[in-house]
Amino acid sequence: MRRIFFLLITVIMMTNCTQPATDGAIQKSVVSADAIESTIKALIEKHPDADAERISRGVKHTASLWWPADGTNDDFIEYCKKHFIPNEKEREAFFNSVSTHIETLYGHFNQIALGLQRPIHVDMGEILPIDAAFGAYSAGAHLQNDLFDNKIAFYITLNFPYYSLDEKEELGKSWDRRDWAYARLGDLFTSRTPASIIQNYSRVSTDSEMYISQYNIQAGKLLTDENRTIFPEDMVLLSHWNLRDELKANYPLGESGLEKQMMIYEVMKHIIRQTIPEQVINNPEYKWAPYSNTLYQNGEEIEVTPEPDTRYQQIINNFQALKAMDAYSPLDTYIRRNFEGSMEIAQPEVEELFIEFLSSDVLKEIGHLISERLGRPLQPFDIWYDGFKARGAIGEDELSAVTRRLYPDAEAFENDMTNLLVKLGYQRERANYIAEKITVDAARGSGHAWGAAMRGQNSYLRTRIPADGMDYKGYNIAMHELGHNVEQTISLYDVDYYMLNGVPNTAFTEALAFMYQKRDLDLLGMPSTDPREEALQTLDLIWASYEIMGVSLLDMRVWKWLYENPTATATQLKEAVITLATDIWNNFYAPVYGINDQPILAIYSHMISYPLYLSAYAYGNIIEFQLEEYIQNRSFADETDRMFMLGRLTPNHWMRQAVGADIDIQPMLNAGREALRLFN
Template sequence: MRVGPSSLSGAFALRPNLPHAAFLLPVLVVLGCASPRPSSPPLAPPSMPTPTEPGSTPAATARKPETAALKAELVAKHGEAQRARIERGVEQVAAQWREEDGDLAAFVREQFIADPKLLDATFARMERLFEQLEGHLNELGRELRWATDVDQGPMLPVDPLFAAYDPGAPVTEDLFRAKVGFVVLLNFPLTTLAERVAHAQDYTRRQWAEARLAGRFYRRVPSEVQQEVSRAGAAADLYISEYNVWMHHLVNERGERLFPKGLRLISHWNLRDELKADYADAAQGIAKQRMIVQVMERIVTQTIPAAVINNPRLDWNPFTNAVTVAPAGTVEENAPVGGASAEAAPEPDTRYARLLAHFHAARRVDPYVPVAPTQLARAFEVQRELPEARVKAVLEQVLTSPLVPRVAQLIEQRLGRKLEPQDLWFNGFRPGSSRSETELDRLTRQRYPTADAFAKDIPRLLRGLGFSKERAAYLAERIRVDPSRGAGHAMQAARRGDFPHLRTRVEKEGMNYKGYNIAVHELGHNVEQVFSLYDVDHTLLAGVPNNAFTEALAFVFQARDMELLGLGKPDASAERERVLNDFWQTWEIAGVALVDIAVWHWMYEHPEATPAQLREATATIAREHWDRYYAPVLGGKGSPLLGIYSHMISYPLYLPDYPLGHLIAFQIEEHLHKKGPLGAEFERMARQGAVTPDAWMVHATGSPVSAEPLLRATEAALAR
């Protein structure tokens, strides 16, 4: 999973760690700093609507006579050739201008740039300074969160307070007050998604960069509101990163312990991965899986006893919900201090209080973003740049595909039993999945006793993925590896000279297979992050279209984790397995994504809801989606299992990026199988930067984002 400043739309307010920037004021008096070049033509004719929808706010409406006269004055001064830029720029400024900003007309007269050389110089200056601004604030934010993100022993009480502080919260307002934001809006086009899609094949790279530059100022959110967003995110992230279950202390009705001593699994990532690994345990695998499902459902419904969370001193039967003090001989050495009282009181809806905090923070942002006045609108129209209706239609196309029962029948044949809810995470299509978790853990712990050992092996891993020796060294020099307190993530850099960080969990015995699998995934993020920052032609375009694309590129790496362990390259049979695995994983996460979306719609429809009410609503929504899409295949009618994903709590509306990522990854894989080698093609794709999703995909693979390639390949795989 990618964490860090977003490059989804190039919007400044989407980037979490940004500075006070009064020192940027000198950009208003720009001296030549770029070679002369013709100015870019307008990105769209003036008749096309601007995203600020002039006249949609009372202030903009009141200024219409003033702005009309101002436009006429500027056109008379600078000529008819500048009309489109003048009319659009004045409207963009007027939509954000406030009384305390001063004399609008005087500002516009002084700061409108008609000279192409001066416009080029201004663009170049801003590109350089914004890279430094974002980059250094990203580094500061990373340092403030270091103790909560990186496992370096117990946290101090002050650490969560630092993590919740966002030094970049005031930056957008500061830049407006310093008039830098208004210089951008006056001289560069703030485009709509419709415009970017319509002109995707016509834009020059400079035009794309201009669109991303102006996109930084599509909203003007007060710093105290942005700080609330940061506090909600930091609190939710910390809550999730410490949500561990000590598996040796799960007991069944006979008092049996099915899991080994010392196994500590974070929800939901490690619980899910353990469930997948248990397919290789012929003796107790299904009993373990059923127990994990019960744990997951109790987390979703908040019937899990609060006392057992991250506590190795208590035993818990998740079927009866009984809690007892663990016998002395079962408690892990050096176990963290925890209560030993056999208290069975449920967790007090903390999970949903954290989610509501996200929602309330988002509602405070809503009034300041008239072009996207809900978190849902911002997630799809601004960040993802794919309309919600299109995303849902693609997901439902997979969920309702007639291929689902056919693949399910094949799984039943392999398992020799009817499918159950845990088979949502069936992993038997992956080559090498027959190997036991114990064997895989032995391999990875031996190879990676520490995070540093993984870091030193990155050049070999990259060469194994098809990168040249020189490019592998280039990438390895720019990636840092840290032991993660949570499941793992990739923290990107935002300026050249800084480096992305790979975080994955390393237990005291070394990196187990779960940690290794996540590390390979995060390495895919980091490689993308290096190429899309260091090798992109405009740093204003650094990144990828949206998180689904970086997830897709990370999936390409993750799919080769067994190969990188020296367990063989895939043959034709393995290729068939890969297709079926991709289909089943996409089917699984598509329903989870729809639950995430539906829960946010419910919150907007019930803005005064309590955590308890949100809990009931989430469980109901999860059950409804389960019964509609999954119960006919997996049984378990009324299961709330789709609500288990931790992203719902810590990363609002991130989950749709995963099924989209699977679909995009499949299209990329199909292209790689035809073109190859992976290294050179991966680099070519990643260097495109943050253009729109379909434009990126057409350039990368020749076709827009679609479920059709995966569905066609699945049909063919079943026929074989």
């Protein structure tokens, strides 16, 4: 998962127009229409050779952000006259200087956040209360307000106008790289969100991350109804990531694997329904029989204390913290800010695309093929069927023996990254250039990639590494995060303008992460020898997209429900989530699985600690397929370098320049139909 400190900045910057007065009321701009028009007229008369449209846009946008404390109408007029830059050479010099200063600010605030949250994200022993307090602190919370107070923000808004998404889509067709960079600077200040609201969200978000990062299930303490343990005694699985990955790992084991999978799903249902004993979460002192929900301590049965809907209270906490920003935004919900603002794709468009995919007849055919390959009817947890991958036929113990030998600790993986990149097609000098900008840590949670925010800094790759070395789960996650880190490096260090650093949205970094992750066995020297490998990879991607689009649909509908029920309790939310998850299952999964009323889509931990992030994975799968299709007979290293040097254009402009097409699900579905013919 991509984890960047300034991800929040994107959401905040999509808000504008209001700020609280000293009495707590929401405040509006005080610049009159007459003052705006007279300012525009005066600037056009004073600078007849300047772009009149740029003058008009800059003045109007700056006026929308000008509050009583900033000065009177006359002060506004004089400020604009003094600070408007008519000369394009001077404007370019101003842009270059601002870019350097913004990189300095973002880079150092990112470094502070990285350091303060290190005890929370990295396995360094017990998290002390003071670690949690510092981890929740956002040193950059006041940055935006400060830049308005000292009027730097107005200097930028006046000279670098803001363009809406629709305008970027249309005007961007004729923009050059500098035009795009100028437009991204224009995106920088569209809000004046109070620092207290930003700080509160930082605290709530960190609390949620800590809750999830410590949600471990002691698999070795799980009991069957016959009081047997079926997992290794020391196995500890983080929800939901490691539970899911352990479930995947058991497909090659036949009946014994199925028994473990059934138990894991039983655990998941308890987590979703909050019937899981609070005592067993992150605690090895108890044995638990999930089927009967019976709890034992020192061989004696004891009373179960269910987790008190904490899971759903975390969602409510995030909702309330993000909803507090709504009053400051023309994108008046977090849903709109996340999609139209951050993803730059409207939420109804995303939902419509997912429903189109989930309704495809191809899914029923693939489901039938999976059932045949398993030799049994589909079970709900087969949304994670792993048998299309090359590793589907290799036991995880065998794979883990290899990865533990190669990577006994984080340092060993870090030292091998250059070699991994060379195997992917990079020249050694280029591979070393990228690898030396990535640092590897042992993660407390499932793992993530934390990007740099200024040149000269490293990005961080984090994955779980037990004391006996990196197991296959950790290695597979590490390869995913390496894809993120490579993107983070290329799109920062090798992009021509700092204001274009990054990718259009997180789906694009997920696409490259998936591309690295799927090559994990190739890099271990264990490639597939199946002549149908390409067809299998297509079916695997479609099945993975089927899973994540349903979960993403749930994520969106939960947030819609929250906005319709803003005072809901955690218990009410729990009931709503289960109902919504079941409805989505019955509409889009029951016709394929032949099983109704399953809540499995509600298990994802992202819903707790990364609000509305899941759609990025689904879009990432679509983008991944189109990128893979394009580079099929081209150099993987050269083409991914070229693509991710494009930086942060809008999604469709990026795709057109990368592969010559818009984002589209039909190529993937058409390839699925072709792949299925090989198995009929």
